[in-house]
Amino acid sequence: xxxxxxxxxxxxxxxxxxxxxxxxxxxxxxxxxxxxxxxxxxxxxxxxxxxxxxxxxxxxxxxxxxxxxxxxxxxxxxxxxxxxxxxxxxxxxxxxxxxxxxxxxxxxxxxxxxxxxxxxxxxxxxxxxxxxxxxxxxxxxxxxxxxxxxxxxxxxxxxxxxxxxxxxxxxxxxxxxxxxxxxxxxxxxxxxxxxxxxxxxxxxxxxxxxxxxxxxxxxxxxxxxxxxxxxxxxxxxxxxxxxxxxxxxxxxxxxxxxxxxxxxxxxxxxxxxxxxxxxxxxxxxxxxxxxxxxxxxxxxxxx
Amino acid sequence: xxxxxxxxxxxxxxxxxxxxxxxxxxxxxxxxxxxxxxxxxxxxxxxxxxxxxxxxxxxxxxxxxxxxxxxxxxxxxxxxxxxxxxxxxxxxxxxxxxxxxxxxxxxxxxxxxxxxxxxxxxxxxxxxxxxxxxxxxxxxxxxxxxxxxxxxxxxxxxxxxxxxxxxxxxxxxxxxxxxxxxxxxxxxxxxxxxxxxxxxxxxxxxxxxxxxxxxxxxxxxxxxxxxxxxxxxxxxxxxxxxxxxxxxxxx
Numbered sequence: 001x002x003x004x005x006x007x008x009x010x011x012x013x014x015x016x017x018x019x020x021x022x023x024x025x026x027x028x029x030x031x032x033x034x035x036x037x038x039x040x041x042x043x044x045x046x047x048x049x050x051x052x053x054x055x056x057x058x059x060x061x062x063x064x065x066x067x068x069x070x071x072x073x074x075x076x077x078x079x080x081x082x083x084x085x086x087x088x089x090x091x092x093x094x095x096x097x098x099x100x101x102x103x104x105x106x107x108x109x110x111x112x113x114x115x116x117x118x119x120x121x122x123x124x125x126x127x128x129x130x131x132x133x134x135x136x137x138x139x140x141x142x143x144x145x146x147x148x149x150x151x152x153x154x155x156x157x158x159x160x161x162x163x164x165x166x167x168x169x170x171x172x173x174x175x176x177x178x179x180x181x182x183x184x185x186x187x188x189x190x191x192x193x194x195x196x197x198x199x200x201x202x203x204x205x206x207x208x209x210x211x212x213x214x215x216x217x218x219x220x221x222x223x224x225x226x227x228x229x230x231x232x233x234x235x236x237x238x239x240x241x242x243x244x245x246x247x248x249x250x251x252x253x254x255x256x257x258x259x260x261x262x263x264x265x266x267x268x269x270x271x272x273x274x275x276x277x278x279x280x281x282x283x284x285x286x287x288x289x290x291x292x293x294x295x296x297x298x299x300x301x302x303x
Numbered sequence: 304x305x306x307x308x309x310x311x312x313x314x315x316x317x318x319x320x321x322x323x324x325x326x327x328x329x330x331x332x333x334x335x336x337x338x339x340x341x342x343x344x345x346x347x348x349x350x351x352x353x354x355x356x357x358x359x360x361x362x363x364x365x366x367x368x369x370x371x372x373x374x375x376x377x378x379x380x381x382x383x384x385x386x387x388x389x390x391x392x393x394x395x396x397x398x399x400x401x402x403x404x405x406x407x408x409x410x411x412x413x414x415x416x417x418x419x420x421x422x423x424x425x426x427x428x429x430x431x432x433x434x435x436x437x438x439x440x441x442x443x444x445x446x447x448x449x450x451x452x453x454x455x456x457x458x459x460x461x462x463x464x465x466x467x468x469x470x471x472x473x474x475x476x477x478x479x480x481x482x483x484x485x486x487x488x489x490x491x492x493x494x495x496x497x498x499x500x501x502x503x504x505x506x507x508x509x510x511x512x513x514x515x516x517x518x519x520x521x522x523x524x525x526x527x528x529x530x531x532x533x534x535x536x537x538x539x540x541x542x543x544x545x546x547x548x549x550x551x552x553x554x
Contacts, residue, residue, distance in 0.1 A: 058419050059419065059421075059422075059439070059441055059442075060420045060440045060441060061419070066401070066417055066419055069398075069399060069400050072306060073395040074395065074398040075396070076421065077398035080398065128427075129426055130392065130504070131392075131503070200502060201502015202500050207430075208367055208369075208379070209513065210321075210513070210514075212513070213371055213513075214369045214370045214376070215369070215370045216369050217368050218368075220326075222363035222383075223360070225356055228359070228437070232435075233425070298430075298500065299431035302430075
């Protein structure tokens with residue numbers, strides 16, 4: 001599949017933002033209004049920027065509001081509805097925290113649940129597609145959730161550090177989330193490795209129905225230059241870079257943040273954790289690029 | 304709207320005969336011609352006279368080589384357009400409700416005034432039946448020429464999809480595949496009409512008729528023998544024989 005920068009940015013940034021919201025909603029971080037401003041501004045900016053990035057992918061962004069109507073069947077529509085509901089509850093939560101009576105546990109838990117549901121829906125936009133075998137595996141939405149949690153918890157820890165607190169519990173949480181993300185990503189990778197076009201009934205023989213005669217291969221393409229389908233779904237360039245991307249994901253996404261988290265204990269402070277969070281997000285970007293670029297679509301059996 | 308309707312009582316669709324398709328692309332050309340001037344936004348052409356021509360087509364003809372375990376390979380021309388699936392994944396993934404399947408005749412259409420061009424339906428379709436129009440920013444797909452088949456301003460013989468009307472080999476047939484007595488249903492029953500990628504669970508309405516088994520005289524050994532044969536030992540008599548001998552004497 002074509003790794004569109006708008007979709008890579010959308011899934012990564014909104015994952016961090018909603019991950020942060022989920023943790024803040026559960027009462028993570030100090031109750032001070034100063035921290036509240038920092039956490040709410042960063043989380044809001046990440047979520048909104050992510051969602052705006054997703055509209056860059058549209059042929060007609062002016063009609064994006066229509067996407068809220070089909071929540072009964074479409075995961076993309078559900079994602080939109082849940083994202084807006086989460087942001088609405090977030091606005092109330094932020095207003096009461098920053099200008100009113102302080103952090104509301106009820107609004108917080110609701111915001112947290114909605115954030116988790118939003119990221120799950122983002123994952124299911126891809127997880128629902130039977131045409132792309134590496135995406136349709138059951139681990140796909142959990143991968144989005146685990147990475148949202150790990151990146152959100154690192155950003156949270158950095159903000160707590162900048163606020164001058166140590167956050168022992170949050171450090172433990174971030175470390176555990178990082179380990180969980182590593183396990184989930186590894187499981188996703190090993191199940192994706194087994195998922196080929198044959199596993200979803202989309203070999204050239206099944207695509208043409210000619211398997212009973214013999215082996216099928218394309219002799220002549222239907223057109224002389226690449227078409228939309230080939231550019232969007234038979235994209236091959238980045239598959240060559242799979243190994244380098246995996247290395248970036250492993251080192252920047254896991255090793256460096258883990259080492260920095262350990263260092264942050266004696267050194268303390270938000271800056272070290274902030275660098276850890278940045279590195280982790282770079283790792284997620286590499287993973288997400290590979291998630292798109294390495295995915296094979298059923299239609300490639302015709303090409 | 305993006306929920307699928309109950310199984311329609313009429314299922315209009317195509318039956319494509321892979322045995323008779325000659326790969327001339329007339330169906331694709333007539334489809335492009337009709338649908339550029341008909342329903343919805345025109346089928347765009349980008350850089351049509353430049354070095355990287357690009358454009359939307361609703362119908363494309365691939366040519367496959369099929370190699371059996373023994374014997375020679377066979378060529379199969381393979382026209383491909385929307386299959387108007389009963390369980391169309393392109394319909395249920397659509398977030399705007401622009402993509403829908405008609406309850407009355409099973410035709411899958413895009414409401415181009417509502418489509419936001421996210422491309423998710425094209426991702427959900429295993430057959431590559433949908434292409435995003437690079438100019439209008441909306442999804443294009445085969446409409447089964449919905450603006451021809453019910454059009455009372457057209458002579459009756461023209462009230463069928465442009466691809467069917469254009470096919471010089473009569474490789475394409477149009478009709479109601481829900482009616483077991485329709486000509487298309489009988490053709491499917493007689494010739495073992497098949498679904499593409501049944502494992503995807505899309506339940507396509509359109510059916511493909513497989514190539515008929517090849518006759519013995521067409522097998523590799525005989526055909527190759529004919530090409531390499533020496534001059535027949537007993538040349539013909541009559542004027543052709545005389546001509547043959549005359550030509551031979553010229554060297």
